[in-house]
Amino acid sequence: MRLTDEEQAMLGGDFGPARKWAMEHMLQVGRFFDAEDLVPVSQVHMMADTESLGEAGVAFVEEFAKLPPAERRVRVPMITDPRGTDFRRYKALKQTDAMVQLERRAVEAFEALGILMTDTCINYQTIMPPVRGEHLAYGDTGVVIYCNSVLGAYSNFEGGPSALAAGLTGRTPRYGLHLDENRKGTCRFRALCHPESLSDWGALGAIVGRAAGSYWDVPVIEGIISPPSSDEMKHMGAAMASFGSVPLFHMVGVTPEATTLEACCEPESLPCTEIGEQDIADFYGSYGGKGDKVDVVVFAAPQLSLVEMSRVADLLDGKTVHPKTSLLVATSPQVAADAGRMGLIARIEASGAMVLEGMCFYNSYAREMGEANGWKRLLSNSVKLVNIIGGYGYQPALANMEDCVASAVAGEIL
Amino acid sequence: MGQKTLRCHVGVGPKVAGEALVADDNFSARYDLDRIKGIFSRPQHKLAGQSYVGKVLVVNTAKGGVASAWMLHEMAARGLAPKAILFNRVNPILAQGGALADMALCDRFEDGDVTRLIATGDRVTVDPENGLVTVEAKA
Incomplete structure (x- = not known):
């Protein structure tokens, strides 16, 4: 991978062991996905709950937290996904003191790195929505699919470790959805009905996500007669990402990269799957x-x-x-x-x-x-x-x- | 009883050997596993009830959320993790997780569907650095 002088210096340890680890991590991931270089990112969002971090993950971050401020503070605004507990409510939920203790350790370590503990997966509704073309390192699949699709930002799914690496360096490997050629539609769907409730929108997202089936597929949705609300997009995108690991969709006439069908895909080469009321009803019925x-x-x-x-x-x-x-x-x-x-x-x-x-x-x-x-x-x-x-x-x-x-x-x- | 060598994309993690556990299904550490017991727990998963500990897991693709990236590291730290995971095509999360956990992880096999090229019980050696997987069919 091509590195700038500053990136090379971070890799060499000139900016401390945390940034050196971050560079090494990004080079491994970048090589896996054939990235040619790193792209600067303007915001980072990280999954940071202790159920996924575990004792091992918390201990890993705590080592960085012990470093001097110049070596441990993140370089770009960095926020967090929901926590594993609500500290006021954990007893009512019958969560244990050990869980809460681990959460407190994690919070302390992340705060020492200068991370803003926003504890949210709806940052695009409440904190600072990204703008079109902005390169990001976002975690939480629901956050990523919304910001890519509805706002036209550029982010891959960044798991906690990669988001941390991005925060420490202000960069992420340039692969996947940071490249325009990977943002074109690869499969087409036509909605024959207009979803009404949030769960209907979720069901539509699930059906599309399951059919699309992988991170590298970009569904194009046609037939939506009026633009969904932010909450409706939120539920649809979260379901699509959950069922298909899909990070981006286009909705013709609604989302910014799909002003027309032709703008977001080559329609004649893609068969179109129709989704009707019965499909939505069957989806509910399956549970x-x-x-x-x-x-x-x-x-x-x-x-x-x-x-x-x-x-x-x-x-x-x-x-x-x-x-x-x-x-x-x-x-x-x-x-x-x-x-x-x-x-x-x-x-x-x-x-x-x-x-x-x-x-x-x-x-x-x-x-x-x-x-x-x-x-x-x-x-x-x-x-x-x-x-x-x-x-x-x-x-x-x-x-x-x-x-x-x-x-x-x-x-x-x- | 032959030995064959499969070529794949360069992966992450160290060279390891182990017994294959194969399913034409997908993988998420959060959705599919009981990570305390070290078994697949999601009832609909084709490997439901089976232990993945110490196995070379062979599956189709990654699905679901970003949590698996931290989770592979956490599972490895407790010694209740697969030795390696092979995919037809992986998403960024599992690749990132493999890198942090130092777990062997490869995808994009030249000879086709890896869930058909390897069978449960085969002895498999995974060499991520060189993008090579050798398979010795089970007796």
Whole structure:
């Protein structure tokens, strides 16, 4: 790989061992993907929950945190994905003191590196949305697919270690979606119906993602009659990335690189798959669960926007969550501050639901929480969550937000 | 009972040898595994219930989220990790995770679908530096 003098100096250890490690890591990854050089990035977003870091990952970061400031501070603005816990709520969730202790160590180490602990996967709605053409090193697949597709920014999926390397150097290997030639559509889909709820948009994303099937495929979606909202795009993108590991899609007439079909792909060479109402209905049906007792209803993955918080509060007004069911609502610390100020959290929690801030659900020791609380049957309007959570020992089911709330009140899946 | 050599793209991690565990399925450390027990836990996965510890895992592609990048390192630190993972085509996350964990990881095989070229139980040597995988069929 071609390196600048400064990059060569970082690799040689002139800027300390953390930046030297970062360069070595990026050279390995760059070589794997045939990158010719590194590209400067303007922002970094990192997955930093301790369920994925583990003791080993925290200890790894703590070594960097011991270095002098000039050798350990990140070079570009760097923010974080949701934590593994909400420090105010962990006892109610039956998370253990050991989990929380590890989280505190991780936070301390990351803060020593100058990382801003935003604890959010909706930074594109709440912190600083990237602009078209901006090169980034973002973690969280939902964040990446949204920023690439809806905003026209340039990022690969950066796992925690690679995001850390990018923060320490201000660069990332130039491969994948940093190159225009990899951003053209490779498969076509036509929506024959207009999704209505957030979970409908998620279902559409899942069907497209599963059919596209890999990181290196770029789906093109046609037939959308009016632009989805930011929350709808958020749920669709998160589901597509979850089901297909897809980092970019184009929506003709809506997303910035798809002003026309021809602008984003070579349509005549790509067969088009149609997706209709029955496909969406079949997707819901594949999870089943109607009539079952529901142990936990979860709104999360991605964290809720202020608008979603407001809708949940409206739906819960005057209602009480069933005593044998838990209702959890996860949002970002930024949204939580506003939601608290506006009285939304008080309205949600008056029903017996619990609002969690700065965490999500699946990355928050979901298996241990499930075992400790006796949660097995889970209901959510998040297609991403129901896709992930089966591996953690849950039986997931999918419904829209209204039906999720009604089921939480009834104690069974309606 | 022959030995064959497969060529692939240059990978990450050290040269290792082990017994193959193969599935025409995909891989995510977060979605598919019980990392405490060291087994595949997602009921729909073709390897559900099987141990991946110390194996050369052979799968189609990577799926899901970014967590696997930290998780491979964490699994390796506890000694409950695969020895190597071979893919037809991997995503950036697993390649990044292999680099941090110092786990052998390769993809893009010249001779076609690697989940058909290698069978469960075969003895496999993975040489990421040179992009070579040798396979000795199980007896």
